[in-house]
Amino acid sequence: MNxxxxxxxxxxxxxxxxDLPAEQRAVLAGxxxxETxxxxxxxxxxxxxxPDVRAHEAGLVGGLFF
Incomplete structure (x- = not known):
């Protein structure tokens, strides 16, 4: 995968x-x-x-990037 x-x-x-900074996109691109x-x-x-985890979402900082 390229x-x-x-x-x-x-x-x-x-x-x-x-929406991610270029540095984070570079990490994902690599x-x-x-891993992908x-x-x-x-x-x-x-x-x-x-549905089971939605109620806990407010407690996550950054939404665990998902």
Missing amino acids: TDDTLAALEQAGFPVA LTSA DALLEIKRRLDDAE
Whole structure:
């Protein structure tokens, strides 16, 4: 997965990539395919559990970047 594909996949999954500082986008762009897949899987699981965890969201600083 190249840099553009990685950022596009994260953006499509709902990560606010465009809103992140350039330094953070650079870190995300440098993820390996395995790291990207793991992050997307974690995001999917969190999204699937959303009704159960939504009530706790107010206590998270930065929303754990999801």
